[in-house]
Amino acid sequence: MTEITLVQAVNQALAEAMRADPDVLVLGEDVGVNGGVFRATEGLFKEFGADRVVDTPLSETGIVGAAIGMALYGLKPVAEIQFVDFIYPAFDQIVSELAKFRYRSGGQYPCPVVLRSPYGGGIKGGLYHSQSPEAYFAHTSGLKVVVPSNPADAKGLLTTAIFDPDPVIFLEPKRIYRSVTGEVPAGEHRVPLGVAATVRPGTDVSVFAYGAMIPTVLEAAASLEGEGVRTEVIDLRSLVPLDEEAILASVRKTGRAVIVHEAPRFVGFGAEIAAILAEKALYSLKAPVKRITGFDTPFPYALENLYLPSPARVAGAIRDTAKEG
Amino acid sequence: MSEAAAGRRTAPVAAGPGLPPEDLPKIYRTMLLARLMDERCLSLQRQGRIGFYVPLQGQEAAQVACAWALEPTDWVFPAYRELGIALVRGIPLTTLFDQFIGNAGDILKGRQMPNHYGSRDHRFVTASSPVGTQIIHAVGAAMAAQRHRDPIVTITFFGDGTTSSNDFHSGLNFAGVFHTPTIFFCQNNQWAISMPREHQTRSETLAVKGTAYGVPGVVVDGMDAHAVYRAVREARSRALSGGGPTLIEAQVYRLGPHSTSDDPKRYRTDAEMAEWRARDPVERLKGELVRSGQLTEADDEKLKEELRTEIGAALKQAESTAAVDPLTIFDDVFAVRTPRLDAEREELRPYSAPGSGGHP
Ligand SMILES: Cc1ncc(C[n+]2csc(CCOP(=O)(O)OP(=O)(O)O)c2C)c(N)n1
Ligand SMILES: [Mg+2]
Numbered sequence: 001m002t003e004i005t006l007v008q009a010v011n012q013a014l015a016e017a018m019r020a021d022p023d024v025l026v027l028g029e030d031v032g033v034n035g036g037v038f039r040a041t042e043g044l045f046k047e048f049g050a051d052r053v054v055d056t057p058l059s060e061t062g063i064v065g066a067a068i069g070m071a072l073y074g075l076k077p078v079a080e081i082q083f084v085d086f087i088y089p090a091f092d093q094i095v096s097e098l099a100k101f102r103y104r105s106g107g108q109y110p111c112p113v114v115l116r117s118p119y120g121g122g123i124k125g126g127l128y129h130s131q132s133p134e135a136y137f138a139h140t141s142g143l144k145v146v147v148p149s150n151p152a153d154a155k156g157l158l159t160t161a162i163f164d165p166d167p168v169i170f171l172e173p174k175r176i177y178r179s180v181t182g183e184v185p186a187g188e189h190r191v192p193l194g195v196a197a198t199v200r201p202g203t204d205v206s207v208f209a210y211g212a213m214i215p216t217v218l219e220a221a222a223s224l225e226g227e228g229v230r231t232e233v234i235d236l237r238s239l240v241p242l243d244e245e246a247i248l249a250s251v252r253k254t255g256r257a258v259i260v261h262e263a264p265r266f267v268g269f270g271a272e273i274a275a276i277l278a279e280k281a282l283y284s285l286k287a288p289v290k291r292i293t294g295f296d297t298p299f300p301y302a303l304e305n306l307y308l309p310s311p312a313r314v315a316g317a318i319r320d321t322a323k324e325g
Numbered sequence: 326m327s328e329a330a331a332g333r334r335t336a337p338v339a340a341g342p343g344l345p346p347e348d349l350p351k352i353y354r355t356m357l358l359a360r361l362m363d364e365r366c367l368s369l370q371r372q373g374r375i376g377f378y379v380p381l382q383g384q385e386a387a388q389v390a391c392a393w394a395l396e397p398t399d400w401v402f403p404a405y406r407e408l409g410i411a412l413v414r415g416i417p418l419t420t421l422f423d424q425f426i427g428n429a430g431d432i433l434k435g436r437q438m439p440n441h442y443g444s445r446d447h448r449f450v451t452a453s454s455p456v457g458t459q460i461i462h463a464v465g466a467a468m469a470a471q472r473h474r475d476p477i478v479t480i481t482f483f484g485d486g487t488t489s490s491n492d493f494h495s496g497l498n499f500a501g502v503f504h505t506p507t508i509f510f511c512q513n514n515q516w517a518i519s520m521p522r523e524h525q526t527r528s529e530t531l532a533v534k535g536t537a538y539g540v541p542g543v544v545v546d547g548m549d550a551h552a553v554y555r556a557v558r559e560a561r562s563r564a565l566s567g568g569g570p571t572l573i574e575a576q577v578y579r580l581g582p583h584s585t586s587d588d589p590k591r592y593r594t595d596a597e598m599a600e601w602r603a604r605d606p607v608e609r610l611k612g613e614l615v616r617s618g619q620l621t622e623a624d625d626e627k628l629k630e631e632l633r634t635e636i637g638a639a640l641k642q643a644e645s646t647a648a649v650d651p652l653t654i655f656d657d658v659f660a661v662r663t664p665r666l667d668a669e670r671e672e673l674r675p676y677s678a679p680g681s682g683g684h685p
Contacts, residue, residue, distance in 0.1 A: 033592045034519035057489040057525050058456065058517050086455055089491050124376040126438035128454030266665070295669045297658045301376075302427030302435030302649050306677060313676055 007177040009151035009184050010040045010116070013158040014078060016188060018048055021076065024162060027054035028063055028080030037082055038118055038177055064090035067113045068097055076162055081117040084171060085128040091136075098167045099142035113167045116158070118174035119147075120212045120262050121294075121308050126301035132211075132263035132294065137169045138239045138272070144168040144193060145239040149214035151182040153237060156191030164193065173212035180215060194241035198250070202232035205318050206250040208273055209260040210236040213309060217260050220314035229322045239269055247273060248281050255286035256321045260309050265293040286325030290317045342558075343551035344390065350619055352393060352550060353610050356385040358632050359409045360607050362418070363581070365636050366425065366439075370585045374644070375425040379440040381408045383580035384512055386606030387547035389413055391510055391575070394557035395480065400470075401449045402463040402481040404456065405440040406512070410482065414447040418636060422643030434657070435649035457483060457490030460509065464496050467505035467570075478564045480508040480557075486517020488531050494538075497572065501539040506564035508557065509540070509572040512547065514579035515601075519592035535572035547575030548606040580605070651677035 004012070017024045025048075026041055032055035035042035045053040056063050060081060067077040081087045087094070094115070101111040121130035138145045144166055148154040154172070161168035199214060200221055209217045214235050221231035232250055236243065251257050257277055259270035270291040277289055292309045300307055344352060363380045370378040381388065388409025395401070395413075403410055411421065420432065424442040427435035432444060433451065443451025453459065463481035470477050487493055488511065500507045511531050515522045528534055532542030545556045553575055560571035578601035582589050589598075614620035655662055655670045662670070 029517075030519045032519075035591070037518065037586065055520060055524065058486040058520065059489045059491070061491055062489070088455065124438070126441070126454075127436065129438065265669075295654060295673070296665060297654055298436070300436050300654050301438055302431075303651055303654050306651050306673060307654060310676065316676075 002183070003181040004151050004184055005178045005181050006148070006151045006154050006173070007038055007040050009154040010158060010172060011042055011044075012184065013155040013162070014041065014044060015047065017078075017159055017162045018044065018052060020188065021163075023074065024076045024078065025052040025054065025070070026078050026080065027056055027067060029056060029058055029082050031055060031080050036080060038174060040116070040172070041080065060086055060088075060090035061093055064093040064098065064113070064115065067115075068093060068101065068111055071111045071113045072101070072109055076112055076114075078114040078116060078162055081115060083125075083129050084117040084119040084133055085131045087115070087117060087133070094137070094143070094169075095140050099140045102166070103142060110165050111167050112165050114158070114161045114170055115168070116170045116172060118177070119171040120173050120175055121299055121304050122175035122212065124301065124304065126304075127298050130299040130304065132171075132261065134169075134171060134239055134261075135263060135267060135269050138269055142167065143240065145171070146193060146237065147171045147173065147211040147239065148237065149173065149176070149211050149235050150180055152184045152189070153191055153197070153235075155184050156189045157193065157237060159188065160190045160193055163190075168193075171211065175212045176215060191237070193238045194243055196237055196243035196246035197235045198232065198246070199235045200231065200233040202230040202254065204230045204254055204322050205256040205258060206232045206234060206247075206254045207258045207260060207314070207318065208234050208236060208247060208270075210239065211262075213260045213262060216309060216311055217314055219311040220318060223311060223315050224318055224322075227319065229318060231318055242272075244276055244280075247276060251277055251281045252284045255284055255325065257285070257289045258314070258317050258321055259289065259291045260293065260314055262294045262308055264296045265291050266296045268293055287321045288324070290321050292317045342555070344393065344554045348393065349610070349614060352389055353614055353620070354628065354632070355412050356389045356409065356550075356607050356610060357628065358635075359385045359389065359412055361629065361632050362408060362412075362421075362636055365633075365640070367581070367585065369425075369640075375439050377439050377585055378425070379405050379584045380581035381406050383578040383601065383606065384514060384547065385409050386550040386610065387512055387553050387575040387577045390550035390553040391480075391557045394554050394561060396477070397448070398475075398477045399448065399561075400463070400466050400477065400479040401447075402459040402466070402479065403443075403449060403452050404459065404482050404484065404487070405452050405454065406484070407452075407482050411442065411447075411449060414444075414449050416442070416444050416447050416449060418639035419642050420444065422640050423646060426643055426646075427649060428643065428646040429649050430643065430646040431649065434653050456487040457492035459483070460487075460490075460496035461492045461499060463509075464499045464503070464505050464507050464570075467500070467507040468503055471503075471505060476565055478506045478508055478561050480510055482510050482512065484517060485511065485513040485515065485522050485531055486520060486525055487511075488534060489525060497535060497538040497540050497570075500570035504567075504569040507570040508560045508564065509535070509570065510557070511572065511574045512577050513574050514577045516579055516583070516589075516593065518583045518587060521593075530574055532572055532574040540570045540572050542572040542574065544574045544576065547577035548604045548609060550606065550610055577606075578604070
């Protein structure tokens with residue numbers, strides 16, 4: 001097996017799904033001739049042609065609405081939103097239509113659309129090329145929300161998402177598109193949705209994170225080894241459906257929880273994890289749950305490195321939590 | 326292209342005077358400043374001195390002549406490629422460099438990517454990245470100006486690709502219904518990143534899209550400063566005399582990449598580039614000035630030197646300005662910081678000093 005980047009793994013998943021099933025097609029802005037602004041669809045236009053790799057006009061409403069129509073008719077469209085920051089013109093199509101079609105039709109009209117989109121900060125993208133909007137989608141019943149943190153998961157989760165019968169918002173951590181490489185199983189590789197991964201076992205503090213925060217958290221955890229803090233790191237991988245059992249099992253073991261995400265803290269995804277712990281594991285907790293997140297401001301340009309949770313801030317929270325109780 | 330050359334219109338407008346001849350040297354100077362500023366910024370980005378840049382090469386005449394036709398009291402709602410407009414409005418070079426760097430002198434406080442500047446003093450509204458959102462704002466501002474009976478117009482800038490956005494259509498519809506004094510200035514630079522104009526829409530022109538909304542549409546050769554000035558002047562006086570909005574399609578060409586993240590070799594040919602290079606708007610106006618005896622090659626070299634020095638001085642000043650204060654992250658979310666934001670500010674403080682480990 002050779003090591004590939006996360007964005008190459010996305011590309012591989014798309015190419016293999018398209019080879020395996022003629023109903024799979026890709027659409028979006030600059031995805032065809034140009035191969036995507038991040039090159040996620042590189043080579044697909046050449047292999048599959050303009051019928052299956054569709055360069056669309058500049059309209060996210062159009063992209064998502066058309067993908068819904070295709071899915072109603074039986075195709076498996078994978079739409080790219082160039083940056084997730086530009087998904088909002090399509091919010092109505094996603095929230096009112098994509099998420100509710102199956103339900104409102106009594107199950108007659110499933111909508112197996114995948115919306116792939118780069119998310120997150122750390123690339124000097126400022127307000128509109130950096131956001132982490134997972135909470136909006138996780139809050140919308142009927143949407144699955146998936147966030148890979150490494151090449152193998154990117155391929156496995158995307159493949160599963162494409163063949164899943166429900167709509168999936170697939171958020172790709174663009175900061176680590178190329179900085180993280182890893183081995184990826186050749187051929188069809190599926191990772192089930194709703195199963196978290198323990199990426200570092202430990203006994204003192206549980207850290208829950210996903211996407212581009214995983215390398216940050218692992219760096220923080222490693223930096224605390226010398227101090228004798230044994231940190232367990234859980235990569236949630238899929239936010240909806242959520243692996244509650246993995247979260248609860250880890251906290252029943254460690255008694256301490258830190259949650260890390262880039263998105264703002266207030267009503268962020270971490271609030272749901274904290275609520276689950278309060279509801280189902282309160283008596284296992286030896287310390288208050290801590291959240292290290294983006295601040296409750298829009299995403300700044302010049303100061304993005306201070307806005308984003310850094311290994312130092314994460315380590316600080318783990319250390320403080322480990323001391324309590 | 327032939328349509329532009331013929332000055333083809335989808336609605337008749339009276340022929341007006343071209344650019345005032347005595348202004349031509351100043352207009353040329355501003356176009357050249359935009360070109361040289363652009364070249365400098367592209368190289369600053371390559372050197373890592375600014376993070377990103379969106380060039381305007383090929384669109385200088387359309388922008389400078391358009392802005393020349395406006396009054397300082399008019400409101401501008403730009404996209405991200407409007408350097409020529411910004412320069413005519415009088416936004417200083419240092420203000421631009423401060424924004425590109427995002428330093429303590431930046432009036433946006435380091436919040437936005439380069440090119441997304443704005444200056445209230447210049448009635449140049451701060452730009453956003455999502456395309457098209459500004460179009461309907463220009464219409465709303467015009468509705469407000471109508472209420473106040475202010476003799477101004479609002480003008481909004483956007484590209485060919487942006488005519489596919491929802492807000493373009495909402496904007497034209499509102500402007501038509503409320504008969505607002507708004508100019509929709511579309512710079513059709515033939516490409517929306519890798520998407521060519523002819524794949525963006527089946528319409529024969531972009532200007533024709535105004536027709537169904539009851540908004541007159543005009544096509545002009547955007548490489549011709551005179552034609553652009555005339556069209557904007559006409560649209561402006563019609564708007565002020567209660568004649569409502571106009572959609573202007575200036576046909577130009579994006580000579581450079583979409584942005585410093587883009588590689589146009591992936592989707593367009595050298596032959597196409599060369600064809601448009603031959604129509605370079607800066608060269609075109611220079612030729613006119615040389616032919617009329619208002620400029621010599623020697624003058625032009627001297628002017629370039631002068632402008633490069635001006636750019637260099639502004640850059641030097643911006644690069645010696647301090648970094649933006651980390652704790653300003655929490656300002657301007659609301660008029661007054663909430664207790665929650667105050668608490669987060671204290672949480673960040675220990676990590677905010679240089680070398681404190683807060684920087685990943
Ligand atoms: C809503 C939205 N979708 C996608 C993008 C990404 N994007 C930035 S510029 C651009 C092309 C714009 O083309 P056009 O309107 O012709 O303007 P130009 O850049 O050519 O001046 C795209 C797709 C965006 N900024 N906003
Ligand atoms: Mg364009």
